[in-house]
Amino acid sequence: MSHFALEVDDISKRFGGLAATRNVTLRVKPGERRLLIGPNGAGKTTLFNQIAGDFLPDSGAIRLFGQEMTRLPTKKRVRMGLSRTYQILTLFPNDTLRHNVALALLGTEGGGWSCWSSLAAKRDMMARADDALAAVGLGDAAGREVAQTSYGERRRLELAMALAQKPKVLLLDEPLAGLSADERETVRALLEHIPRDVTIVMIEHDMDVALAFADQITLLNFGQVVLEGTRAEVIADPRTREVYLGH
Amino acid sequence: MQFWIIQTLNSLAMGGLLFLLSAGFSLIFGLMRIPNLAHGGLFMLGAYVGAMCMQWGVPFWLAAIAAGLAVGALGTVLEGGLLRRMAGNEQGQVLITLGISFIIADLCLLTWGGDPVPLDAPRMLRPPVFLAGFAFPGYRLAVLAFALIVALGLWLLLERTRLGAMIRAGVDDRLMARSVGIRVSRLFSAVFFLGAFLAGLGGVIGGPILSAYPGLDTDMLPLALVVVILGGVGSLPGALVGSFLVGIIYNFGTALFPDFAYVILFLPMVVMLVVKPSGLFGRVTR
């Protein structure tokens, strides 16, 4: 058993002539909060997509708690304890918040093949969905349709769906994108409260929140890792300024 | 031996015809993202209009051009009048083209009746051509040659002209095309005209082989679908190769296994879907 929660081992991916990921290696310890930063097009989301299994890397390996998952389909990775939120909201707009979370629970627990029983009558699942919503402060809104909620509430629903799956490793793709200052504070507090048995890898541009949250920071540019270190190290390193300011 | 040579030639002529039908279908699909289900109807309408012109004494080639222009104009009107209002709702657009195809079929039946209307080949192409001791039907050779000329013309249009560059850009990436200032709606009209024109023209060119009859549209549309599934959406070389493949399979299938010709035709499509769903030359993912 490896002592890393998530291990990305020297992966590369090309799209036609474009090298989207170049020899990227990440080793994230259990319970760690890892922040991925880098300018637009640095390959952060592409890296997430490969960890999640949307497409396969051309070379290299990805392991979750030492278990090989480089070529596994996404659903197997989810069963192994991987969850993810999206930068662009991907919710089920015509369904209630409760059913949105229920779909997340059905994804990890199974039970989605039942064609006769009523979903609403799955009391236990509904109760757990409500708990997950209450945990992000949406307890009162469980019966509302997504279409009737505010953008900030939807961001929190994204988080509730991922957390309801009780992931071991959680990939957060810009969980603060598009939020107002107040809502940022709410989500920041929620992220703080995620227990340490969940390992988190986060992409975020809001440095005030993200830097305070992260244990370790990885700076990506042009699809490769530029440097990696603690908050203080990365801020102090001249290469950080270079990537963000220089050309 | 005679059988194989004649059937091969028939296959190639059929492939040429199919190219006239599917080139436009494929370009419209590639650019507008919709399979124009009225395309078979436009082909049939072209055949009837051509037959009508020839009954009035218009010579074959002129009738073919006239039918192409008439059908092309109709296509432009339909695109501008019905489809453009539904921009963004691609499924709605497809259902509208389906509706149009039913109306065209019914109005053709109303106007020209249920009996097949024959179209005569131009007199100079009627006698067989003798080559290496074999007699070839001259008209089929001419169809093949004509289709290849059209293919060359289309290729030049797409590769060498500004309009072609815009169409290619649109097929590859519509948003990108719009963002570099291409008036996409005009491009749609142009491509729809071109596609409908070729379909109408193809109807007349195919007339001496197929004649014009009710049901020609639903016979031809699936062939165009198969060509595009084989060749790849929005690809001219794909349409050409796909057309000849389908032409060969259809002809030999009909000659050798008449009961199953239609089923055999779809087998390569099935194989392609399993092996490479984007088609031989497909760039656009469906």
Place this chain on the structure above:
Amino acid sequence: MTLRGSRFWALMSLFLIALPFALPSDYYLGIATHALVLAILALSLDILIGQGGMTSLGHAVYLGLPAYAAAWTMQNANWPPELAIPFAIAMGTAVSALFAVLSLRARGLGFLMITLALGQVMWGAAYRWVGLTGGDNGIRIPVRPPVLGIDISSVRSFYVVVALALMVALVCIWHLERSPFGACLRGTKDQPKRMNMLGHDVWSIRFLAFVFAGFWGSIAGVLYVFDYLYVSPSSLSLPQSAEALLMVVLGGAGTLTGPVVGAIIITVIKTVVSSYVDRWYSLLGLTFIIVVSVMPRGLVPGLKAWFAPKEGGAR
């Protein structure tokens, strides 16, 4: 919200029970029977369209193929209906599984194109394989045979069979809609990528939905051949698939009432029109264009939005 729960079931049962008493003659009850058979077909297609977001233009396969299978085995192989019916349904469902594998290689309009092409294959086979299918002449059944010893030869008794089948189909599809599977299927319609990321097997969900649709379509197919006592290539044709699609789109996809309403309206229009003029296809095409451009969501949701109380202050 759609008309759900006890009110819906009470109204639907009342409607089906009242119909034979309300209609003036067996002629009209016969037309009602045709409409209800097609309503089952439309409901089955709506599993794909309304729940799964997969628009098929080849759904007539599951009407015509089981109809042929039942007619052929009973007429040419002298099978009893008790054997022919399950065989026909199994065959239709099996073919739907095969076609699902092929069609699900593509999404959206590619899916539509492949279903259309596969539908044409079956049509072509029925039309050209004269030795098996009788070609354009089709297969005729002289009289409606009794099933399980029950005489269903009269118009009224057969209406009861079809009405019961429709009720069973409605109940099953209603259950499907509110089941976990239904929720997953609608999830794959709105957000296939997210469903995948949540750990669902999107392909298998779609596959199962396709097979469900094929199964209920096959039930409609068997009823169809018992209803008309005749099957011909037109039952497998593109216009037949298009009609089924129009019923769903006209009535309203994603509702239980919509496909039934759509089937009744289209059947009535078709019957009325073809008794006056022979321009059904023009009208079919015109209806398509009007429905899609004027009422894209369909009659039932459209009317509900019309009658629903306007958005007030209360949320």
